[in-house]
Amino acid sequence: MKALPLVVVMLLVASPVLGAVGPTDGSSRSPALDGATHAQVESPSNETIHVLDIPSSELVRSTVEAHHVDLGPSLDFSALRAGGRIQTGASLERIESASDDSTRQQLILDELNGIEQRAIALQSAQRSVIERFNDDNLTARELLIELARIDAEARALNERRVALRDVTSRTSDFSISSGRLAALERELDTFTGPVRTHAVAVMTGEADAARFSVRTSETGVVLSVVADGEYVREAYRADLRDRDQRTVTYEEALDIVAENYPTIYSSRTAQNGTNVISAGDSHRVRINYNYGQLTAYVDTGSGRVFKESQTRPLRSISTTATATGVRDGLALTVDRTYPGGPLRIQLNESETGDPVDANVTIGLEASQESTLLGHTGSDGTLWTVSPSAPYTVTVIKGNSAVVLTADPTPTPTLAANPTDTENDTSPTVTSTPTESIESPGPSRTVPQGAPGDSPTVGSPTVG
Incomplete structure (x- = not known):
């Protein structure tokens, strides 16, 4: 499918909201309290923002857990940052003090080879961390710490890469391929x-405690969190890569992203809304749109989106997949969402509609154990990330209590990923997952065309 003209896409998708069409289970379940009110669920909208x-059928483990400042990892991250800066400084000093140009050039190449080798090692490290988590040899907290460490090292290595690029530009009669x-x-x-x-900001005390959703397959991981007024999500699927082939062009990559994310593509901003950077065996497509930002990576061999990050302001998120319970003068509304998606909890007085500030707990229906989420605040609203299995939300205000049991909605998976078209959110899968809740190359900027126009591609620049 070619990138659809704006006017056509807008006819297909009028406005992005969360949710997907699918039946909801309103059957009776064992409530956490006697007399609990069960969900009265409206039919969700078919207009969605798709996600990787x-x-x-491939889910191995899923969990939602709260994380907070942690002295041990905090010290580790500080040491990683300091060590990376020291190593980069030492490398540059060796290069700058080389006795002749030949030695200087060889030192630059040695350093670059070292970064490339370390990138290969990080691949193995990330795969091992996911496997250990799936085998229950790591807790979700430990998994997040290890992934954050890998993230920190990768960023330090990229800073060294940039430093090597700069020192290369100051070296006579020597260059390194910009493509490399x-x-x-x-x-x-x-x-x-x-x-x-x-996660690093939380563990180092630079950000408040937050609840993180973690979902894994044998080789993939999906993380999400609500933080600083935004829903933030990242996903990586190693099974969607084919490193032996390089057949997808950057134009085709843009078409693939447009097809997979029709709502996002149709609402991209007018100026510099879309940027494509092609290098190595992937294309990075970044789209700034009216409701947030998407960064999608398309594999040049498989032609599939294998990595994604999304950031969306909470104020832009809406859904018609609501569940409502009323009791003891309290009206509890849960704007249901898909596993790991942004879940909104709203508490009001049932007669006046005034917002109510009260503590909220959530627990998996199967376990009958609840965890304190926090309180709804002066606006009666609390945001979190959705569990992957049926859950119960409980609110107690003085002598009043209301309990609501609901299901996650089907996940709005990528439109053009053939194996991802299923919308089944059942927790029963082949690998029996566990669910818990606890405390640069060529770069093209593609502007949005006039209605009916296909996107245009700008002149390449090297980053």
Whole structure:
């Protein structure tokens, strides 16, 4: 499918909201309290913002856990940052103090080879961390710490890559292929993400405690969090890569992203809304749109989106997949969403509609154990990330209590990923997952064309 003209896409998708068409289970379940009110669920809208996710048939583990400042990892991250700066400084000093141009050039190449080798080692490290988590040899907290460490090292290696590029530009009669440097940057991108970055901020005390959703397959991981008024998500699927082939062009990559994310593509901003950087065995497509930002990586061999990060302001998120319970003068509304998606909890007085501030707990229905989420605040609203299995939300205000049991909605998986078209969110899968809740190369800027126009591609620039 070619990137659709704006007017056509807008006819297909009028406005992006969360949710997907599918039946909801309103059957009676064992409530956490006697007399609990069960969900009265409206039919969700078919207009969705698609996400890269793990099909339920390939899901191994899923969990939602709270994380907070942690002295041990905090010291580790500080040491990683300091060590990276020291090593980069030492490398540059050796290069700058080389006795002759030949030695200087060889030192630059040695350093670049070292970064490339370390990138290969990070691939193995990330795969091992996911496998250990799946085998229950790592907790979700430990998994997040290890992924954050890998993220921190990858960022340090990229800073060294940039420093080597700069010192190369100051070296007479010597150059390194910009394609090689850009391919290395794309490879290091594989190990970084905004959720991992926020996890570091939480553990080092730079950000407040937050609840993180973790979902894994044999070789993939999906992370999400609600933080600083935004829903932040990242996903990586190693099974969607084919490193032996390089057949997808950057124009085709843009078409692939347009097909997979029709709502996002149709609402991209007018100026510099879309940027494509092609290097190595992937294309990075970044889209700034009216409701957030998407960064999608398309594999040049498989032609599939294998990595994604999304950031969306909470104020832009809406859904018609609501569940509502009323009791004891309290009206509890849950704007249901897909596993790991942004879940909104709203508490109001049932008669006046005034917002109510009260503590909220959530627990998996199967376990009957609840965890304190926080309180709804003066606006009666609390945001979190959705579990992957049926859950119960409980609110107690004085002598009043309301309990609501609901299901996650089907995941709006990528439109053009053939194996991801299933919308089954059942927790029963082949690998029996566990669910818990606990405390640069060529770069093209593609402007949005006039209605009915195909996107245009700008002149390439080297980053």
